[in-house]
Amino acid sequence: MTFTRQGCLLVIAVALASPVLAEGPxxxxxxxxFPIRCVECHVITDGAEKKIGPSLKGLIxxxxxxxxxxxxxxxxxxxxxxxxxxxxxTYLVAPRKMVPGTKMNFNGLKRPxxxxxxxxxxxxxxx
Ligand code: HEC
Numbered sequence: 001m002t003f004t005r006q007g008c009l010l011v012i013a014v015a016l017a018s019p020v021l022a023e024g025p026x027x028x029x030x031x032x033x034f035p036i037r038c039v040e041c042h043v044i045t046d047g048a049e050k051k052i053g054p055s056l057k058g059l060i061x062x063x064x065x066x067x068x069x070x071x072x073x074x075x076x077x078x079x080x081x082x083x084x085x086x087x088x089x090t091y092l093v094a095p096r097k098m099v100p101g102t103k104m105n106f107n108g109l110k111r112p113x114x115x116x117x118x119x120x121x122x123x124x125x126x127x
Contacts, residue, residue: 025116025117025119026120027117027120027121027124028121030118030122031121031125033118034121038118041106042055054067055070057126058126059083059088059127060083061082061083063080063081063083064080064082064099065078072103075099076103079098089115092108092109092119093109093110093115094107095108
């Protein structure tokens with residue numbers, strides 16, 4: 001494999017400048033982000049408890065829009081997404097892009113590493 005000198009320097013510069021990216025997904029950091037970015041609208045506890053949004057307990061493996069007792073938008077009910085690491089990463093970066101018409105009023109997790117950390121947390125807490 002051949003790398004240009006500039007390419008190598010760029011890779012090193014990026015690695016030095018972004019320790020967050022270099023470390024990979026971190027559920028502990030995700031657990032810190034969840035209260036800041038999600039708790040306003042979501043609980044992650046058992047039962048029918050809900051806020052503006054549905055409880056995210058049991059989220060992993062659940063089909064979108066199917067938690068009983070929560071009044072979803074038609075968009076979410078018909079989206080037919082099974083929540084997994086992959087689908088959550090796509091959704092949480094740009095919710096309205098993946099589910100146009102969703103009533104989740106959230107622009108998305110845009111900062112580098114943020115979505116990976118939150119999803120790593122959801123994979124542990126949202127089962
Ligand atoms: C301003 C309120 C609000 C914020 C902030 C918010 N959500 Fe939501 N979320 C909602 C609402 C409302 C819905 C239901 C959407 C619908 O029915 O279209 C929803 C739906 C969801 C769903 C689909 C659940 C299902 O049962 O299908 C997931 C997953 C989700 N949110 C994750 C998150 C995560 C993770 C965060 C934090 C990064 C977050 N949300 C931040 C309001 C919010």
